[in-house]
Amino acid sequence: MNKLMDWDEVGPLFRDGMSIMVGGFFAVGTPGGIVSLLAEQGTRELTLIGNDTASPTTGVGPLISSGQVSKVIVSHIGTNPVTGRKMMDGEMEVELVPQGTLAERIRCGGSGLGGVLTPTGVGTVVEEGKTKLAVGGREYLLELPLRADVAILKARKADRAGNLVYERAARNFNPVMAFAADLVIAEVDELVDTGCIDPDEVMTPAALVDRIVVSRKEA
Amino acid sequence: MDAKERIARRVAKELKEGYVVNLGIGLPTLVPRFLPKDVHITLQSENGFLGMGALEGEPRPGEVNAGGQPCGLVPGAAVFDSVTSFALIRGGHVDVTVLGGLQVDEDGNLANWMVPGKMIPGMGGAMDLLAGAKKVIVAMEHCTKTGEPRLLERCDLPLTAKGRVSLVVTELAVFGISHGEFVLRELAPGVDLDTVRQKTGARFLVSDSLCEMAAAL
Numbered sequence: 001m002n003k004l005m006d007w008d009e010v011g012p013l014f015r016d017g018m019s020i021m022v023g024g025f026f027a028v029g030t031p032g033g034i035v036s037l038l039a040e041q042g043t044r045e046l047t048l049i050g051n052d053t054a055s056p057t058t059g060v061g062p063l064i065s066s067g068q069v070s071k072v073i074v075s076h077i078g079t080n081p082v083t084g085r086k087m088m089d090g091e092m093e094v095e096l097v098p099q100g101t102l103a104e105r106i107r108c109g110g111s112g113l114g115g116v117l118t119p120t121g122v123g124t125v126v127e128e129g130k131t132k133l134a135v136g137g138r139e140y141l142l143e144l145p146l147r148a149d150v151a152i153l154k155a156r157k158a159d160r161a162g163n164l165v166y167e168r169a170a171r172n173f174n175p176v177m178a179f180a181a182d183l184v185i186a187e188v189d190e191l192v193d194t195g196c197i198d199p200d201e202v203m204t205p206a207a208l209v210d211r212i213v214v215s216r217k218e219a
Numbered sequence: 220m221d222a223k224e225r226i227a228r229r230v231a232k233e234l235k236e237g238y239v240v241n242l243g244i245g246l247p248t249l250v251p252r253f254l255p256k257d258v259h260i261t262l263q264s265e266n267g268f269l270g271m272g273a274l275e276g277e278p279r280p281g282e283v284n285a286g287g288q289p290c291g292l293v294p295g296a297a298v299f300d301s302v303t304s305f306a307l308i309r310g311g312h313v314d315v316t317v318l319g320g321l322q323v324d325e326d327g328n329l330a331n332w333m334v335p336g337k338m339i340p341g342m343g344g345a346m347d348l349l350a351g352a353k354k355v356i357v358a359m360e361h362c363t364k365t366g367e368p369r370l371l372e373r374c375d376l377p378l379t380a381k382g383r384v385s386l387v388v389t390e391l392a393v394f395g396i397s398h399g400e401f402v403l404r405e406l407a408p409g410v411d412l413d414t415v416r417q418k419t420g421a422r423f424l425v426s427d428s429l430c431e432m433a434a435a436l
Contacts, residue, residue: 025287027287028266029281052343077339077341078338078339078340078343096341099265099342100347103302103305104302104305119351123382167280168298169268170281172266175302
């Protein structure tokens, strides 16, 4: 099965109203080429799930600035004033989730679990509307799974089968998101032949990755 | 010595050989420069490192701290994904976290992630750090820019976590928190008890062993 795509095949995979998981932590580990393509083709009413909204010009920021996003589920928006303004003005819904809880909700969504019990957020506004359970004398919140229509990942290297290797802190949410979406697309800096990545070094197994696109070289 | 340096120097004394430590953005990141030479700690960074160090030479792709600034990795460092990072944090594998604060109260509650109607940056990893780190130290200036106390009977800003703070270090004093009470342990040089009473929005006990605020180095 050929997973490798040309850039002109990427756009048609996205439709208005989709939910998209986006790897990255302040744009480090975000697939910038796919984000740019979405901005160019104007796909709208998106729900984005990721760590943060970076800045107005980095990471997923351009999609928020251009009004293509109707909801974000993130742990942090403080570095992007446009997100804050759109939230205050009611133009965009913002669901703030503690970072570790976000990771666990995505893990649940991708690994067949019905939820996770976490002490994070107990006694804060995060517990509002959630089931609270006591286990061994400590209180926990039941946090529910998250999935998306598409996950877009950024890797340093892939083989043609789709095994992925990430670079340093660019790993962050990418590996867990590879489990939690119906369609998983990896943007990669380098493509090698299948067999050229030592199995011990694979960080995301090929079976999780549906499509691969090679980053355009910076002009 | 300015307020931030005084606070950072004092916090450094809480970090012991071999500790795994997560430092919040801002003032807490000043702490490592005041560690004695014979104390070696491992810095955990929620974006995926154990063994974070200072930037040396040119920045390398993907080597950034949780505030997005270029950093380095020390020999023996490890890199991992967000699930592993927060398993370390929530699972009690971080000995100490040092965080900034907007308000702390006598029940050990901390508010540091939003001011309704004004500033809502989001909690990032702060709620998980508070829930899971073995010891939580709040490092903050004693009063707000307008002179309002930050140590209170009850926080009135939305909480980041309930009952998790055990030590507060300001430029004026060091307070422990136990059994629902602040306990004044140390006063900064030249600071008297009345000044601290005036600038603190809660009653507090004075430790029998009250002493001058210690500084590292």
